[in-house]
Structures are given as structure tokens and as C-alpha cells.
Amino acid sequence: MQFHFMKIRLIGAAAAMMITLGLSSCVHLKEYQKNRLNDSEMALTNRKVEKNEMNFQSYREAAAGANAGKTGGGCGCN
């Protein structure tokens, strides 16, 4: 388990570094330059079809939230 945590933290740290570098090089885009970003697969949201997957995960796992889903309460917890 400790190995898993180490691995995940390394991935998280690498991702954070990449994002920090990326943010520092943000470019200003005109609407017509956003054709790829406007692709429905690029949406920064959960898929509609994922809704019930997120529900069962929140019942079977202690962690929840930061994913525009359930954070506790309102269940269905059986």
C-alpha cells in the first residue's frame, strides 16, 4: 500500500509541475481557434453516462467530492 501511495504522489507531483509550467504559458485564443477545445469529448465535465458509476463509488469508498459528484448526504447508502 505504501508503494501505491508513493507511486500516486510521484504522478501527482509530476502532473502539478506540468500544469504549473503549462499555466505560465497560457495563450489567448479567439473563438475560432477553439474548435478542438469545443469538441464534446474535451468537455471538463463528467459524462452523463458516468452518473451512476460515481454514485456507487461514493458508497463503496470513503473519499468523495472534487469531481462535481456526491460529497456525502442525500443517499441511497444501502
Place this chain on the structure above:
Amino acid sequence: MKKVYLSILGFALVCRMGAYAQTHQDTIQKKPPFSLYTPVESSGSGTSYDARELHIDEINFVSSYYSQTGDHSPVTGGIGTENVTDMSNGLTVNLAWSGGYHNNNTLAVGLGFDHHTSASAAYVALNGGSNPSGTRIYPSLDWTLENPKTGGTFGIGAYYSGEYNYKSKGLDFHWSAKTADKNGEFGVKLQGYFDKVTMILPSEFVPKPAAVTTQPGTITITTASGNTEIVSVGGGVISNSKSSLPTSGRNTGTLSLSYSQIINSRLQIMFLGDVVAQQGYLGLPFHRVYFNTGKDTIEKLPSSRFKLPIGIRANYFVGDNLIFRTYYRYYLDNWGTRSNTASIELAYEITPFFSLSPFFRYYDQTAARYFAPYEAHTVNDQYYTSNYEYANLHTNFYGVGIRVAPPKGVFGWQNLHEMEIRYGHYSQSTNLASDVISVSFGFK
């Protein structure tokens, strides 16, 4: 030279005719095909804005079937079957209209219906005689007002969920604003859930009915659920009065913050963070715990919990057909749990209207300090649970999704503009395994 002048004149004439080519009304009247979309007409009332009447913008239907196996049920103290099946269905109707000052209004009306069977629920009664199935119904309403000039939104939502042993009411306020260049967006959501847990106890903890003789020839019986019966000595019921089972409250408040940013024409990211506070009865009354003495009791957890999850999404468009959808979350709470979640999905667009998306999600967590397995708690423990939701575990979830959204509609039906099918297999290091298949339909 004359030829040149005539050519220019002729070209100008053709162009002039072309300019009016689309101004004539088609004389052939075709019956429009059936559509949920209502053409928007100008109000013509002389108002300064172009009002749009209330119309159905979109209808979404999601259905899932979930099947689970496992052998650590909290109902039987961390041992015993965890087999579950669940059929979930949700319908959302988005109504839209425009109001004053060009603002766009959206009203999302939702209704969900689940039916589940849980093998362990039968063991709320020691003899396995309890009802192992249940249904849940959950309507919702959400109104959002958008300023199309700035892209900013404000909205409120209401939610209800009802099942036999759990009732919940929810309310939320949400607000978002875009940056001046519209490449970034900040969102805030404040959410409150006000729940009632029905105190259904394991059968061995239900107090025995108290029988008291009140008047000659009759006996008054008060049961654990609060029902009162007056029976004759001969056994016939003279009268009874039913009262509901007692309930305990559980309140959840959540502040959700998000910020999304376009990095370049292929990459966009979003930071997400929630601050969650819960208070009230946070266990479930039919979860047993067996002490190391062999004696059993009911799960006992603190009456407050504070959760802090933070996450990041990053979606990257590679080449012309491949999109990486990635997500990472770190979670901590004051019950001692720390967790990581990482997921990646590769959406490959075989055509612009058909994509295939294999995905993988990894999750791990440390145990809450109140968790111990079957017969591991001592009677001196202040809090105790054998619910494996709080155990030290890691999970894998993988599968594939298909998305179809052809311009002429799915199966040639213009109104069905999108369909998604997704299958996933989930496995926990605690031996719990499940399969879930979901389908969603989007109508316009």
C-alpha cells in the same frame, strides 16, 4: 476593350442576381418533421430584446444496471455476503427561455428511480427474514440564469430523495463567472443536505414489546417501532395506533470551488476543491460490530466529519482523433482517511460522430481510525465500525465507452442526437467486485 466592359457588366449582373438568389420563398410547403425543438420567433412586440418562449431544449435519459459480489457486509459485522443488484434510471428535461436583458434561463427538471436488492439487508433480522430489496425515488429542480454577454451564471437547485429508511432534502446555490478573455471560468456552489435516517435496528437490539394491562379484559402492547395495540385477553385486536419509527438527523454542508483554464488550442484544465462538513448520525443503525469478546453491538461513529478533497482535470487533444481525459484527486478527512484517485480515458474519434473510449481508474485509501474487521474491536473503543468502506484498500476500475452522435440522429432519428454506452468492471482489494453497464440517450 468592349469585350472587357461587357464581361465586367455580365459578371456584375450575375453577382447581383446571386445576391437575391435566397430571398424568394420556397413555394413548395413541406411538413416539418416531428421535433422537440420549437422554432424561436421574434416577439415583434417592440421590446428592446429578442425574447424566446419557453421550450424544451434537451431531454436526457440515463439507465444503469449494477451487480456486485463481496463477503464483508457491515450488516453482519464485516463478514457475510455483500451481493447487490441495482437498476437506476434518471430522466432530466431541460427547459429554456430568454428573459429580460437578453438573459438565458434554463430549468432542469429531473426524476430518478432506483430499485436494488441487497442480500445482506435480509440479515437485519438475525434469521435472514428482512426485506432484501428497496426502491428510491429522487426528483430535482435546478434553475440557471446566464448572461450571454459575459457568460456568467447564477442558479438555485432543490433536491429530494426518499427510500424506506432514508429521506433527504437538498438545496444549492451556484454562481460562475468567466475571465475577460473568456479563456478561464471560476465557479462556486454552496450545497446543503438535510437527511433523516430511520432507526431500523438489528433484530436482536429491538426492545421486546411492553405489555401492560390497562383495563379489565384488555392488554395494551407498545412495540419497538412505537405502535400501540389494545388487544382483548382472548387475543382479538380492539384498536391499534401506528406511529412511525424514530429517525435521526444528518446534515451535510458543501462549498465547492472550481476554476477552469484554456492553456492552448489543445489543452484545458480544471481545478476542483470541496470543503465538506457533516454532523449528526453518520453511521447506519443496522450495521453490526462484533467485539473481540464475541458480543455484538451497533456501529458507533463520531457525530461530525470534515472532508477536504481537491482535484484536477486535464484534457488534451492529440493529433486529430485522440483525446486524453485525465483526472487526479487527493482526499483527506478528520477520521484519519487519506486517499488518491487517478483516472485516464482515451477517447478515440473513429469519425467526428463516433468515438470509442477505454478508461482506467485507480483508487486507494488508508483506513479510518474507527475501523476494525470482524471481532477486532475491543469494548473499550470509543467508536467502532466494521464497514469496509472505511478499511485500508485500493481499487481498480476499467472498461470502455462508446459515444454516437451523428448529424442525422442516432438510428436516423433526428431527435435522438446522442447515445452513449459504457461498461466497467470494478474490483477492490477487499474481494468486492462489481460490473456496471450504463446507457444514456440525449434528445433534442
